[in-house]
Amino acid sequence: xxxxxxxxxxxxxxxxxxxxxxxxxxxxxxxxxxxxxxxxxxxxxxxxxxxxxxxxxxxxxxxxxxxxxxxxxxxxxxxxxxxxxxxxxxxxxxxxxxxxxxxxxxxxxxxxxxxxxxxxxxxxxxxxxxxxxxxxxxxxxxxxxxxxxxxxxxxxxxxxxxxxxxxxxxxxxxxxxxxxxxxxxxxxxxxxxxxxxxxxxxxxxxxxxxxxxxxxxxxxxxxxxxxxxxxxxxxxxxxxxxxxxxxxxxxxxxxxxxxxxxxxxxxxxxxxxxxxxxxxxxxxxxxxxxxxxxxxxxxxxxxxxxxxxxxxxxxxxxxxxxxxxxxxxxxxxxxxxxxxxxxxxxxxxxxxxx
Amino acid sequence: xxxxxxxxxxxxxxxxxxxxxxxxxxxxxxxxxxxxxxxxxxxxxxxxxxxxxxxxxxxxxxxxxxxxxxxxxxxxxxxxxxxxxxxxxxxxxxxxxxxxxxxxxxxxxxxxxxxxxxxxxxxxxxxxxxxxxxxxxxxxxxxxxxxxxxxxxxxxxxxxxxxxxxxxxxxxxxxxxxxxxxxx
Numbered sequence: 001x002x003x004x005x006x007x008x009x010x011x012x013x014x015x016x017x018x019x020x021x022x023x024x025x026x027x028x029x030x031x032x033x034x035x036x037x038x039x040x041x042x043x044x045x046x047x048x049x050x051x052x053x054x055x056x057x058x059x060x061x062x063x064x065x066x067x068x069x070x071x072x073x074x075x076x077x078x079x080x081x082x083x084x085x086x087x088x089x090x091x092x093x094x095x096x097x098x099x100x101x102x103x104x105x106x107x108x109x110x111x112x113x114x115x116x117x118x119x120x121x122x123x124x125x126x127x128x129x130x131x132x133x134x135x136x137x138x139x140x141x142x143x144x145x146x147x148x149x150x151x152x153x154x155x156x157x158x159x160x161x162x163x164x165x166x167x168x169x170x171x172x173x174x175x176x177x178x179x180x181x182x183x184x185x186x187x188x189x190x191x192x193x194x195x196x197x198x199x200x201x202x203x204x205x206x207x208x209x210x211x212x213x214x215x216x217x218x219x220x221x222x223x224x225x226x227x228x229x230x231x232x233x234x235x236x237x238x239x240x241x242x243x244x245x246x247x248x249x250x251x252x253x254x255x256x257x258x259x260x261x262x263x264x265x266x267x268x269x270x271x272x273x274x275x276x277x278x279x280x281x282x283x284x285x286x287x288x289x290x291x292x293x294x295x296x297x298x299x300x301x302x303x304x305x306x307x308x309x310x311x312x313x314x315x316x317x318x319x320x321x322x323x324x325x326x327x328x329x330x331x332x333x334x335x336x337x338x339x340x341x342x343x344x345x346x347x348x349x350x351x352x353x354x
Numbered sequence: 355x356x357x358x359x360x361x362x363x364x365x366x367x368x369x370x371x372x373x374x375x376x377x378x379x380x381x382x383x384x385x386x387x388x389x390x391x392x393x394x395x396x397x398x399x400x401x402x403x404x405x406x407x408x409x410x411x412x413x414x415x416x417x418x419x420x421x422x423x424x425x426x427x428x429x430x431x432x433x434x435x436x437x438x439x440x441x442x443x444x445x446x447x448x449x450x451x452x453x454x455x456x457x458x459x460x461x462x463x464x465x466x467x468x469x470x471x472x473x474x475x476x477x478x479x480x481x482x483x484x485x486x487x488x489x490x491x492x493x494x495x496x497x498x499x500x501x502x503x504x505x506x507x508x509x510x511x512x513x514x515x516x517x518x519x520x521x522x523x524x525x526x527x528x529x530x531x532x533x534x535x536x537x538x
Binding site for chain 2: 045046047318
């Protein structure tokens with residue numbers, strides 16, 4: 001009976017998930033679009049300028065104008081490039097950026113048409129491992145783009161990007177092991193539910209959070225770790241030979257990555273869709289489960305917006321690392337720190353359980 | 355070695371303290387500075403809608419003046435061309451005929467008068483050299499153009515509108531400076 005149940009195709013569930021996937025992808029694309037706007041606006045404010053204010057009220061149509069411009073540009077594929085890989089590069093960058101959103105719990109669950117719809121595409125019990133797997137795949141977008149361009153600068157950028165992401169992934173993984181020892185679960189939903197009851201993980205793992213945040217900056221290729229695209233030394237690095245919407249996809253993938261990483265950081269350390277200082281179960285009795293789920297989503301979104309602002313804020317404050325400093329920080333500072341954090345957490349857990 | 359001046363300073367090169375080597379405090383300080391700048395007065399303005407006033411001595415595009423009867427002041431003496439350090443001014447003189455007395459103030463006039471705005475450095479020496487108050491510099495600057503030829507301004511572009519036939523435009527061309535001077 002159980003096998004039959006597993007094999008039977010549940011069409012309404014499929015439709016529900018498909019709609020959810022569509023909604024989340026559209027949502028992340030729109031947020032990424034307006035992150036580009038926010039980036040330019042915040043950069044301008046921090047430099048005492050005004051920022052884009054010509055297209056539409058307050059320049060709100062600027063991202064649309066930018067996108068339209070990219071679509072109208074001539075598509076150039078260099079003669080000496082590997083054409084298949086050249087097209088695959090930006091597609092891969094975008095796909096990997098999107099894939100992570102599948103395991104993030106965007107809210108608790110809502111009741112619609114008599115169905116209980118969970119606001120998470122897939123509650124995989126190895127959610128964090130999945131995130132790590134997909135994030136490591138993100139390096140292929142850079143590698144393939146840089147390699148297939150058949151250009152020295154792009155190749156240097158690709159090698160830089162690959163070594164950077166691999167180095168920082170180690171520290172990232174190690175910093176999360178301490179967190180996982182506390183939660184005892186790899187499922188992101190379970191981690192959020194634990195935080196709703198026992199307080200946010202940032203309280204217990206401040207050092208782990210700091211290491212994780214630095215690694216997230218490095219994984220997203222954001223300043224101060226933007227060595228793979230370094231405008232002034234590598235001429236935009238791995239996307240130098242790209243034009244038109246292929247370039248757009250690369251640039252856009254960076255912003256989608258930022259959005260998704262912000263969501264992961266808020267989920268792991270800042271309680272995900274937990275509304276701070278509010279008891280959700282008591283609230284859902286008075287307001288109804290659907291309202292509370294939407295409020296929870298709003299809380300998550302507010303946290304994500306804060307981290308997006310942090311990304312932009314840091315970018316317009318700190319200059320870029322030199323390459324040896326980058327490697328020094330990754331291997332000699334962050335990894336030992338993460339190991340020490342792991343050890344201390346383990347000792348404390350053993351102490352408390354005794 | 356004795357120092358050449360008494361202002362020489364010995365450079366301190368102490369190794370960085372632990373707090374400095376952490377970098378994070380310095381980064382937070384920097385972030386506080388950038389954050390505070392978000393609320394400061396903007397250095398830029400919304401240009402086409404808002405314009406900064408020029409100083410009263412601003413030297414802009416040249417204008418060839420007329421007297422109150424609408425006659426051209428210029429007598430093509432060539433002093434402005436001689437004074438011009440950039441050699442931007444060329445002119446050709448002609449003699450006034452008896453039927454042209456309402457057009458030119460004196461017997462000699464400039465049949466051709468050209469200023470190359472790409473050569474001009476807007477120093478204002480032509481304005482100073484002119485004995486007839488025929489050339490002065492206005493408050494506007496040369497608009498952009500697609501060709502170099504478009505920057506060579508001939509008499510039709512330089513002459514001020516006729517105060518007798520086109521009083522309104524003449525007043526505009528005279529500009530704010532005159533009005534401000536009158537108010538003072």
